[in-house]
Amino acid sequence: MHYAAETELSKEEWPFDHDPHTQTYVSRCVVEDGAPIVRVTRDYDGDWQFIGPVEDPGEDGCKILCLHCVVERDPSVKLLAGLTPGMRALRETSSDKWELEAFNAKESDS
Secondary structure (H helix, E strand, C coil): CCCCCCCCCCCCCCCCCCCCCCEEEEEHHHHHHCCCCCEEEECCCCCEEEECCCCCHHHHCEEEEEHHHHHHHCHHHHHHCCCCCCEEEECCCCCCCCEEEECCCCCCCC
16 A cells, blocks of 8 residues: 555545654664564654664664555554554564553653
8 A cells, every 4th residue: 555645545544643644763674674563652742663673772773754654564553543642562573462551751762
């Protein structure tokens, strides 16, 4: 599903309350190495982070991608469209279910 700016997407196709072109932070390993997204964080300021299986996301670095590009890479993140600021979703592998939890502002993933 490539997002087309002139096409109105249904709620099933696009469950997010954000524009598909919203900028997100994505682990370098996800973008460049094809690693799975195993952690999704919605920062207190509303920013989205999509993190791969790395010990230290700060060491791995990040890239900026549009939200729709992340959804195209991993449609399972559409399940997290309702994630509110201060929440994150975790899983061990791409085939596991997402586990949701709140986090403290001092526990930043970046």
